[in-house]
Amino acid sequence: MDVAVQLLVERLHTRYAHALDADRLEDWPGFFTEDGRYRIATAENEERGLPLAVLYAESRAMLRDRVQSLRHANIYEPQRYRHIISAVLLEKISDTQVRSTANFLVIRIMQDGAALLFASGRYLDRIVLGPEPLYEERVVICDSRRFDTLLAIPL
Amino acid sequence: MDVAVQLLVERLHTRYAHALDADRLEDWPGFFTEDGRYRIATAENEERGLPLAVLYAESRAMLRDRVQSLRHANIYEPQRYRHIISAVLLEKISDTQVRSTANFLVIRIMQDGAALLFASGRYLDRIVLGPEPLYEERVVICDSRRFDTLLAIPL
Amino acid sequence: MDVAVQLLVERLHTRYAHALDADRLEDWPGFFTEDGRYRIATAENEERGLPLAVLYAESRAMLRDRVQSLRHANIYEPQRYRHIISAVLLEKISDTQVRSTANFLVIRIMQDGAALLFASGRYLDRIVLGPEPLYEERVVICDSRRFDTLLAIPL
Numbered sequence: 001m002d003v004a005v006q007l008l009v010e011r012l013h014t015r016y017a018h019a020l021d022a023d024r025l026e027d028w029p030g031f032f033t034e035d036g037r038y039r040i041a042t043a044e045n046e047e048r049g050l051p052l053a054v055l056y057a058e059s060r061a062m063l064r065d066r067v068q069s070l071r072h073a074n075i076y077e078p079q080r081y082r083h084i085i086s087a088v089l090l091e092k093i094s095d096t097q098v099r100s101t102a103n104f105l106v107i108r109i110m111q112d113g114a115a116l117l118f119a120s121g122r123y124l125d126r127i128v129l130g131p132e133p134l135y136e137e138r139v140v141i142c143d144s145r146r147f148d149t150l151l152a153i154p155l
Numbered sequence: 156m157d158v159a160v161q162l163l164v165e166r167l168h169t170r171y172a173h174a175l176d177a178d179r180l181e182d183w184p185g186f187f188t189e190d191g192r193y194r195i196a197t198a199e200n201e202e203r204g205l206p207l208a209v210l211y212a213e214s215r216a217m218l219r220d221r222v223q224s225l226r227h228a229n230i231y232e233p234q235r236y237r238h239i240i241s242a243v244l245l246e247k248i249s250d251t252q253v254r255s256t257a258n259f260l261v262i263r264i265m266q267d268g269a270a271l272l273f274a275s276g277r278y279l280d281r282i283v284l285g286p287e288p289l290y291e292e293r294v295v296i297c298d299s300r301r302f303d304t305l306l307a308i309p310l
Numbered sequence: 311m312d313v314a315v316q317l318l319v320e321r322l323h324t325r326y327a328h329a330l331d332a333d334r335l336e337d338w339p340g341f342f343t344e345d346g347r348y349r350i351a352t353a354e355n356e357e358r359g360l361p362l363a364v365l366y367a368e369s370r371a372m373l374r375d376r377v378q379s380l381r382h383a384n385i386y387e388p389q390r391y392r393h394i395i396s397a398v399l400l401e402k403i404s405d406t407q408v409r410s411t412a413n414f415l416v417i418r419i420m421q422d423g424a425a426l427l428f429a430s431g432r433y434l435d436r437i438v439l440g441p442e443p444l445y446e447e448r449v450v451i452c453d454s455r456r457f458d459t460l461l462a463i464p465l
Contacts, residue, residue: 003162007313014397018411021432043235080353080453082413082430084396086239087169101173103237105262107415107430113456115427117270120237120262122176143235146268158317198390241394242324256328258392260417272425275392275417277331298390301423 005129009100010088012133013123017083020154025070028154029063033134036060040140040155043121054142055152070153080109081118081153093126097136100125104140106155119144119155160284164255165243167288168278172238175309180225183309184218187290188283191215195295195310198276209297210307225308235264236273236308248281252291255280259295261310274299274310315439319410320398322443323433327393330464335380338464339373342445343438346370350450350465353431364452365462380463390419391428391463403436407446410435414450416465429454429465 012031019027032038040054057063084105091099101124108118119142126137140155167186174182187193195209212218239260246254256279263273274297281292295310322341329337342348350364367373394415401409411434418428429452436447450465 003158003313006162007316011399014399017397017413018399021413082415082453084239084241084394084413084415086241086394086396087172089166089169089173103172103176103239105237105239105260105415107427107453109430109453113454115430115454117262117272117427120264120270143237143262143264144268144270158313161317239394239396241396242327244321244324244328258327258331258394260392260394260415272417272427275419275425298392298417298419299423299425 005098006088006090008129008133009090009098009127012127012135013085013088013100013102016135017085021081021083025067025154028067029060031135032060032063032138033128033136034060036063036135037137038063038135038140038154039138040142040152042142042145044145046141055154066154079111082107082109085123096129098127098129100127104155121155160253161243161245163284163288164245164253164282167282167290168240168243168255168257171290172240176236176238180222180309183222184215187215187218187293189215191218191290192292193218193290193295193309194293195297195307197297197300199300201296210309221309234266237262237264240278251284253282253284255282259310276310315408316398316400318439318443319400319408319437322437322445323395323398323410323412326445327395331391331393335377335464338377339370342370342373342448344370346373346445347447348373348445348450348464349448350452350462352452352455354455356451365464376464389421392417392419395433406439408437408439410437414465431465 016031036059038057041052045052057066086103088100088102093099101122104121104123105117106119107115109115121140121142124139124141125135127133128136171186191214193212196207200207210221212221241258243255243257248254256277259276259278260272261274262270264270276295276297279294279296280290282288283291326341346369348367351362355362367376396413398410398412403409411432414431414433415427416429417425419425431450431452434449434451435445437443438446
C-alpha cells in the first residue's frame with residue numbers, strides 16, 4: 001500500500017475520532033460521501049447474519065437527522081468519550097477506493113469522573129480517496145452484545 | 156528510520172493483531188521465520204532475570220503445535236480479544252533487520268458481554284525485512300504478574 | 311501534511327511514552343526545548359477557563375526539579391504505567407513548527423497485579439521540527455476531573 005494513501009486514510013480516521021470526542025456531532029456527516037452508509041452492529045449479530053443494526057443511515061441527510069435526534073434526546077448527563085484507533089489495515093479496491101479495517105476502543109468518562117471501557121471493536125470501511133478521503137461505507141462492529149442495549153450514539 | 160520500513164513493520168504488527176482477534180490462530184506461525192522464537196514473560200520475571208516464560212516456542216513447528224494444543228484444550232467459553240498497538244519504535248540492526256518496541260493492550264470480551272482489560276505490556280521484536288517482513292523473535296512482556304496464572308493464549 | 315514530518319512527530323510521542331513507561335524520568339526534560347512549557351490540566355477546568363494546573367513547568371530546569379521532587383517523594387508502592395497514543399493530527403504553524411493533537415490512555419498496574427485505566431485525554435502540543443523534534447509546549451488535558459486529586463506524575 002502506498003505510504004501517502006496510508007497516512008491520508010489514517011488522517012481521516014483521526015479527524016473523525018476527534019470530531020466525536022469533541023462533541024462536534026454536526027461535523028460527523030461531512031466525513032461521508034453524499035450517499036455514504038453507516039451502521040453499528042454487534043459481532044454476534046454480524047456472525048449470525050442478523051441484519052439488526054444499533055444505528056443505521058444510508059446518506060448524509062439521514063446522518064444529519066440522526067444528529068438532530070441525538071441533540072434533542074440528550075436529556076442524560078453530559079459525558080465525555082475518548083477514541084483510541086489502532087491497527088489500520090488497507091486493501092486496494094481500485095485507484096480511487098480502498099478498504100480499511102481498524103481496531104478501536106472508546107472510553108466513556110462519567111459526570112462523576114469515573115472512566116470505563118464503553119466499547120471495543122472493528123471499523124470496516126470503504127473509502128473514496130482524494131485530497132480529503134470520505135467514507136462510502138463505515139460499519140462499526142462492536143465486540144460486546146451488551147452494546148445494543150445502550151443509547152445509540154455515533155462511534 | 157525510513158518511512159517505508161516504518162509502515163511495513165507497522166503493517167506486520169497490524170496483520171498479526173487482526174489474525175489473533177479474528178481467532179485465525181492457524182495463521183499465527185506464518186508471521187514468524189522458520190526458526191522464529193516467541194516468548195511471553197512478565198515484567199517482574201524479566202527484571203529479576205528469571206527465565207520463566209508463560210508461553211515459549213523456538214520455531215514455526217513449535218508454534219503450530221501450540222496452536223493445535225490450544226484448539227484441543229479449548230473447553231472454555233468462547234471469548235473475543237481486541238488488540239490495541241501503539242508507540243512503535245524502530246531501530247536499525249542491519250540493512251535487512253530492525254528491532255521494534257511497541258506498547259499493547261488486549262481487551263477480553265466475555266460471553267456475557269463484559270469487557271475487561273486482559274493484558275498490557277510491550278512487544279520486543281527482531282524483524283527480518285522484505286516485501287512481507289517476518290518476526291525472527293517476538294518477546295511479549297506483560298506488565299502484570301497476574302498474567303502468568305491465566306490460560307496461555309498467544310498475545 | 312508531509313509524510314516524513316508525520317512520522318518524525320509520531321516518533322517523538324513514541325519515545326516520550328517509552329521513557330515514562332520505563333521510569334526513565336531523568337530523560338523526560340530532554341524531550342522539551344530549553345524554555346519548553348508543560349502543563350497537566352483537566353478538561354473541566356480548561357473549559358471553564360480556570361488556570362489551575364495539576365502539574366506545571368515552564369522550562370527544562372523546572373522539569374528537572376520536578377523529577378527530583380518525584381524521586382524524593384516516591385514513598386508509595388512502585389507502579390507501572392503503560393501509555394497508548396492514538397489519532398495524531400498535525401497542523402502546520404510554520405516551516406519549523408507544527409501543532410499536534412493526539413489522544414492517550416494510561417494504564418496503571420498496581421503492585422498486586424491489578425491493572426486499571428489511570429487517565430485518558432488529549433495531548434495538545436507545539437513542536438519544533440528538526441532531526442529530533444522537541445516540545446515547545448505540551449498541554450495534557452485529562453478527561454476526568456478525578457485526576458486532580460491523585461499524585462501528580464508526568465503523563
